[in-house]
Amino acid sequence: MKMRTAGEIFSTLRSLGIEEYRAVIASNAAYLSGRQAKVFVDTTWQLFGELSYVQQIELFKRSYLEKKNYAKPFYEKTAAKKTNAPSWDQLDQKIKDVVVDIFYQGIRHPASLIEAAIAGRTALINFIREDSSLMRYEPTRHRIRYLQ
Structure with a gap:
Protein backbone atom coordinates (compact mmCIF):
# COMPACT_ATOMS: atom_id res chain seq x y z
CA MET A 1 0.00 0.00 0.00
CA LYS A 2 3.02 2.27 0.27
CA MET A 3 2.45 3.81 -3.15
CA ARG A 4 -1.34 4.06 -2.97
CA THR A 5 -3.56 6.89 -1.85
CA ALA A 6 -6.54 6.29 0.40
CA GLY A 7 -8.80 7.05 -2.57
CA GLU A 8 -7.09 4.47 -4.77
CA ILE A 9 -7.38 1.79 -2.11
CA PHE A 10 -11.01 2.64 -1.45
CA SER A 11 -12.08 2.69 -5.11
CA THR A 12 -10.18 -0.49 -5.97
CA LEU A 13 -11.77 -2.42 -3.13
CA ARG A 14 -15.25 -1.07 -3.87
CA SER A 15 -14.88 -2.09 -7.51
CA LEU A 16 -14.15 -5.62 -6.28
CA GLY A 17 -17.44 -5.63 -4.39
CA ILE A 18 -15.94 -5.04 -0.94
CA GLU A 19 -18.38 -3.37 1.45
CA GLU A 20 -17.91 0.37 1.97
CA TYR A 21 -17.02 0.11 5.66
CA ARG A 22 -14.30 -2.45 4.89
CA ALA A 23 -12.89 -0.30 2.07
CA VAL A 24 -12.76 2.67 4.48
CA ILE A 25 -10.84 0.58 7.02
CA ALA A 26 -8.35 -0.60 4.39
CA SER A 27 -7.89 2.90 2.96
CA ASN A 28 -6.27 3.89 6.25
CA ALA A 29 -3.28 1.82 5.12
CA ALA A 30 -2.42 4.40 2.45
CA TYR A 31 1.35 4.95 2.12
CA LEU A 32 2.18 2.37 4.80
CA SER A 33 4.96 -0.14 4.27
CA GLY A 34 7.23 -2.43 6.24
CA ARG A 35 6.68 -2.48 9.98
CA GLN A 36 3.93 0.14 9.87
CA ALA A 37 1.97 -1.95 7.38
CA LYS A 38 2.44 -5.07 9.51
CA VAL A 39 1.17 -3.28 12.62
CA PHE A 40 -1.83 -2.01 10.65
CA VAL A 41 -2.69 -5.50 9.43
CA ASP A 42 -2.17 -7.04 12.86
CA THR A 43 -4.50 -4.51 14.49
CA THR A 44 -7.25 -4.29 11.86
CA TRP A 45 -7.55 -7.71 10.23
CA GLN A 46 -10.38 -8.79 12.54
CA LEU A 47 -12.37 -5.66 11.65
CA PHE A 48 -11.67 -6.00 7.93
CA GLY A 49 -12.01 -9.76 7.58
CA GLU A 50 -10.80 -11.73 4.59
CA LEU A 51 -11.20 -11.27 0.87
CA SER A 52 -12.92 -14.09 -0.96
CA TYR A 53 -10.78 -16.27 -3.19
CA VAL A 54 -12.30 -14.65 -6.29
CA GLN A 55 -11.61 -11.16 -4.90
CA GLN A 56 -8.01 -12.11 -4.14
CA ILE A 57 -7.50 -13.36 -7.71
CA GLU A 58 -9.06 -10.24 -9.21
Missing part, protein backbone atom coordinates in the same frame (compact mmCIF):
# COMPACT_ATOMS: atom_id res chain seq x y z
CA LEU A 59 -6.96 -7.97 -6.99
CA PHE A 60 -3.81 -9.84 -8.02
CA LYS A 61 -4.71 -9.58 -11.72
CA ARG A 62 -5.26 -5.84 -11.46
CA SER A 63 -2.09 -5.23 -9.48
CA TYR A 64 0.00 -7.36 -11.80
CA LEU A 65 -1.40 -5.66 -14.91
CA GLU A 66 -0.63 -2.28 -13.34
CA LYS A 67 3.01 -3.29 -12.85
CA LYS A 68 3.20 -4.74 -16.36
CA ASN A 69 1.88 -1.46 -17.75
CA TYR A 70 4.53 0.38 -15.72
CA ALA A 71 7.44 -1.92 -16.59
CA LYS A 72 7.07 -1.60 -20.37
CA PRO A 73 7.37 2.22 -20.64
CA PHE A 74 10.11 2.23 -18.01
CA TYR A 75 12.02 -0.35 -20.06
CA GLU A 76 11.46 1.58 -23.30
CA LYS A 77 12.63 4.85 -21.74
CA THR A 78 15.80 3.24 -20.37
CA ALA A 79 16.46 1.15 -23.49
CA ALA A 80 16.18 4.22 -25.73
CA LYS A 81 19.43 5.46 -24.18
CA LYS A 82 21.27 2.22 -25.02
CA THR A 83 22.57 1.30 -28.43
CA ASN A 84 21.45 -2.07 -29.75
CA ALA A 85 18.89 -2.56 -26.96
CA PRO A 86 15.95 -4.63 -28.17
CA SER A 87 12.52 -3.05 -28.05
CA TRP A 88 10.13 -4.37 -25.39
CA ASP A 89 8.31 -6.38 -28.06
CA GLN A 90 11.58 -7.97 -29.24
CA LEU A 91 12.78 -8.76 -25.73
CA ASP A 92 12.96 -12.44 -24.74
CA GLN A 93 9.57 -13.35 -23.21
CA LYS A 94 11.15 -14.95 -20.14
CA ILE A 95 13.15 -11.78 -19.48
CA LYS A 96 9.97 -9.70 -19.77
CA ASP A 97 8.17 -12.04 -17.38
CA VAL A 98 10.94 -11.74 -14.78
CA VAL A 99 11.20 -7.96 -15.16
CA VAL A 100 7.45 -7.56 -14.60
CA ASP A 101 7.56 -9.96 -11.64
CA ILE A 102 10.39 -7.98 -10.05
CA PHE A 103 8.48 -4.73 -10.59
CA TYR A 104 5.48 -6.41 -8.95
CA GLN A 105 7.56 -7.45 -5.95
CA GLY A 106 9.28 -4.07 -5.74
CA ILE A 107 12.73 -2.97 -6.80
CA ARG A 108 15.12 -0.38 -5.39
CA HIS A 109 17.20 0.10 -8.54
CA PRO A 110 14.90 -0.30 -11.55
CA ALA A 111 17.36 1.23 -14.04
CA SER A 112 19.95 -1.41 -13.10
CA LEU A 113 17.32 -4.12 -13.55
CA ILE A 114 16.57 -2.85 -17.05
CA GLU A 115 20.27 -2.71 -17.95
CA ALA A 116 20.60 -6.34 -16.89
CA ALA A 117 17.51 -7.27 -18.90
CA ILE A 118 18.95 -5.57 -21.99
CA ALA A 119 22.21 -7.49 -21.53
CA GLY A 120 20.36 -10.84 -21.58
CA ARG A 121 19.44 -13.80 -19.43
CA THR A 122 22.88 -14.37 -17.89
CA ALA A 123 23.19 -10.72 -16.85
CA LEU A 124 19.68 -10.78 -15.39
CA ILE A 125 20.47 -13.96 -13.45
CA ASN A 126 23.62 -12.30 -12.09
CA PHE A 127 21.62 -9.20 -11.18
CA ILE A 128 19.21 -11.33 -9.15
CA ARG A 129 22.04 -13.25 -7.48
CA GLU A 130 23.79 -10.02 -6.47
CA ASP A 131 20.70 -8.44 -4.92
CA SER A 132 20.08 -9.80 -1.42
CA SER A 133 16.49 -8.57 -1.34
CA LEU A 134 15.70 -10.47 -4.55
CA MET A 135 17.58 -13.56 -3.40
CA ARG A 136 15.56 -13.64 -0.21
CA TYR A 137 12.51 -14.53 -2.33
CA GLU A 138 14.27 -16.70 -4.89
CA PRO A 139 13.45 -20.01 -3.13
CA THR A 140 9.75 -19.37 -3.83
CA ARG A 141 9.95 -17.20 -6.96
CA HIS A 142 12.28 -19.47 -8.99
CA ARG A 143 13.22 -16.67 -11.37
CA ILE A 144 16.76 -17.92 -11.93
CA ARG A 145 15.57 -21.41 -12.82
CA TYR A 146 12.95 -19.91 -15.14
CA LEU A 147 15.63 -17.91 -16.96
CA GLN A 148 18.07 -20.82 -17.36
Whole structure:
Protein backbone atom coordinates (compact mmCIF):
# COMPACT_ATOMS: atom_id res chain seq x y z
CA MET A 1 0.00 0.00 0.00
CA LYS A 2 3.02 2.27 0.27
CA MET A 3 2.45 3.81 -3.15
CA ARG A 4 -1.34 4.06 -2.97
CA THR A 5 -3.56 6.89 -1.85
CA ALA A 6 -6.54 6.29 0.40
CA GLY A 7 -8.80 7.05 -2.57
CA GLU A 8 -7.09 4.47 -4.77
CA ILE A 9 -7.38 1.79 -2.11
CA PHE A 10 -11.01 2.64 -1.45
CA SER A 11 -12.08 2.69 -5.11
CA THR A 12 -10.18 -0.49 -5.97
CA LEU A 13 -11.77 -2.42 -3.13
CA ARG A 14 -15.25 -1.07 -3.87
CA SER A 15 -14.88 -2.09 -7.51
CA LEU A 16 -14.15 -5.62 -6.28
CA GLY A 17 -17.44 -5.63 -4.39
CA ILE A 18 -15.94 -5.04 -0.94
CA GLU A 19 -18.38 -3.37 1.45
CA GLU A 20 -17.91 0.37 1.97
CA TYR A 21 -17.02 0.11 5.66
CA ARG A 22 -14.30 -2.45 4.89
CA ALA A 23 -12.89 -0.30 2.07
CA VAL A 24 -12.76 2.67 4.48
CA ILE A 25 -10.84 0.58 7.02
CA ALA A 26 -8.35 -0.60 4.39
CA SER A 27 -7.89 2.90 2.96
CA ASN A 28 -6.27 3.89 6.25
CA ALA A 29 -3.28 1.82 5.12
CA ALA A 30 -2.42 4.40 2.45
CA TYR A 31 1.35 4.95 2.12
CA LEU A 32 2.18 2.37 4.80
CA SER A 33 4.96 -0.14 4.27
CA GLY A 34 7.23 -2.43 6.24
CA ARG A 35 6.68 -2.48 9.98
CA GLN A 36 3.93 0.14 9.87
CA ALA A 37 1.97 -1.95 7.38
CA LYS A 38 2.44 -5.07 9.51
CA VAL A 39 1.17 -3.28 12.62
CA PHE A 40 -1.83 -2.01 10.65
CA VAL A 41 -2.69 -5.50 9.43
CA ASP A 42 -2.17 -7.04 12.86
CA THR A 43 -4.50 -4.51 14.49
CA THR A 44 -7.25 -4.29 11.86
CA TRP A 45 -7.55 -7.71 10.23
CA GLN A 46 -10.38 -8.79 12.54
CA LEU A 47 -12.37 -5.66 11.65
CA PHE A 48 -11.67 -6.00 7.93
CA GLY A 49 -12.01 -9.76 7.58
CA GLU A 50 -10.80 -11.73 4.59
CA LEU A 51 -11.20 -11.27 0.87
CA SER A 52 -12.92 -14.09 -0.96
CA TYR A 53 -10.78 -16.27 -3.19
CA VAL A 54 -12.30 -14.65 -6.29
CA GLN A 55 -11.61 -11.16 -4.90
CA GLN A 56 -8.01 -12.11 -4.14
CA ILE A 57 -7.50 -13.36 -7.71
CA GLU A 58 -9.06 -10.24 -9.21
CA LEU A 59 -6.96 -7.97 -6.99
CA PHE A 60 -3.81 -9.84 -8.02
CA LYS A 61 -4.71 -9.58 -11.72
CA ARG A 62 -5.26 -5.84 -11.46
CA SER A 63 -2.09 -5.23 -9.48
CA TYR A 64 0.00 -7.36 -11.80
CA LEU A 65 -1.40 -5.66 -14.91
CA GLU A 66 -0.63 -2.28 -13.34
CA LYS A 67 3.01 -3.29 -12.85
CA LYS A 68 3.20 -4.74 -16.36
CA ASN A 69 1.88 -1.46 -17.75
CA TYR A 70 4.53 0.38 -15.72
CA ALA A 71 7.44 -1.92 -16.59
CA LYS A 72 7.07 -1.60 -20.37
CA PRO A 73 7.37 2.22 -20.64
CA PHE A 74 10.11 2.23 -18.01
CA TYR A 75 12.02 -0.35 -20.06
CA GLU A 76 11.46 1.58 -23.30
CA LYS A 77 12.63 4.85 -21.74
CA THR A 78 15.80 3.24 -20.37
CA ALA A 79 16.46 1.15 -23.49
CA ALA A 80 16.18 4.22 -25.73
CA LYS A 81 19.43 5.46 -24.18
CA LYS A 82 21.27 2.22 -25.02
CA THR A 83 22.57 1.30 -28.43
CA ASN A 84 21.45 -2.07 -29.75
CA ALA A 85 18.89 -2.56 -26.96
CA PRO A 86 15.95 -4.63 -28.17
CA SER A 87 12.52 -3.05 -28.05
CA TRP A 88 10.13 -4.37 -25.39
CA ASP A 89 8.31 -6.38 -28.06
CA GLN A 90 11.58 -7.97 -29.24
CA LEU A 91 12.78 -8.76 -25.73
CA ASP A 92 12.96 -12.44 -24.74
CA GLN A 93 9.57 -13.35 -23.21
CA LYS A 94 11.15 -14.95 -20.14
CA ILE A 95 13.15 -11.78 -19.48
CA LYS A 96 9.97 -9.70 -19.77
CA ASP A 97 8.17 -12.04 -17.38
CA VAL A 98 10.94 -11.74 -14.78
CA VAL A 99 11.20 -7.96 -15.16
CA VAL A 100 7.45 -7.56 -14.60
CA ASP A 101 7.56 -9.96 -11.64
CA ILE A 102 10.39 -7.98 -10.05
CA PHE A 103 8.48 -4.73 -10.59
CA TYR A 104 5.48 -6.41 -8.95
CA GLN A 105 7.56 -7.45 -5.95
CA GLY A 106 9.28 -4.07 -5.74
CA ILE A 107 12.73 -2.97 -6.80
CA ARG A 108 15.12 -0.38 -5.39
CA HIS A 109 17.20 0.10 -8.54
CA PRO A 110 14.90 -0.30 -11.55
CA ALA A 111 17.36 1.23 -14.04
CA SER A 112 19.95 -1.41 -13.10
CA LEU A 113 17.32 -4.12 -13.55
CA ILE A 114 16.57 -2.85 -17.05
CA GLU A 115 20.27 -2.71 -17.95
CA ALA A 116 20.60 -6.34 -16.89
CA ALA A 117 17.51 -7.27 -18.90
CA ILE A 118 18.95 -5.57 -21.99
CA ALA A 119 22.21 -7.49 -21.53
CA GLY A 120 20.36 -10.84 -21.58
CA ARG A 121 19.44 -13.80 -19.43
CA THR A 122 22.88 -14.37 -17.89
CA ALA A 123 23.19 -10.72 -16.85
CA LEU A 124 19.68 -10.78 -15.39
CA ILE A 125 20.47 -13.96 -13.45
CA ASN A 126 23.62 -12.30 -12.09
CA PHE A 127 21.62 -9.20 -11.18
CA ILE A 128 19.21 -11.33 -9.15
CA ARG A 129 22.04 -13.25 -7.48
CA GLU A 130 23.79 -10.02 -6.47
CA ASP A 131 20.70 -8.44 -4.92
CA SER A 132 20.08 -9.80 -1.42
CA SER A 133 16.49 -8.57 -1.34
CA LEU A 134 15.70 -10.47 -4.55
CA MET A 135 17.58 -13.56 -3.40
CA ARG A 136 15.56 -13.64 -0.21
CA TYR A 137 12.51 -14.53 -2.33
CA GLU A 138 14.27 -16.70 -4.89
CA PRO A 139 13.45 -20.01 -3.13
CA THR A 140 9.75 -19.37 -3.83
CA ARG A 141 9.95 -17.20 -6.96
CA HIS A 142 12.28 -19.47 -8.99
CA ARG A 143 13.22 -16.67 -11.37
CA ILE A 144 16.76 -17.92 -11.93
CA ARG A 145 15.57 -21.41 -12.82
CA TYR A 146 12.95 -19.91 -15.14
CA LEU A 147 15.63 -17.91 -16.96
CA GLN A 148 18.07 -20.82 -17.36
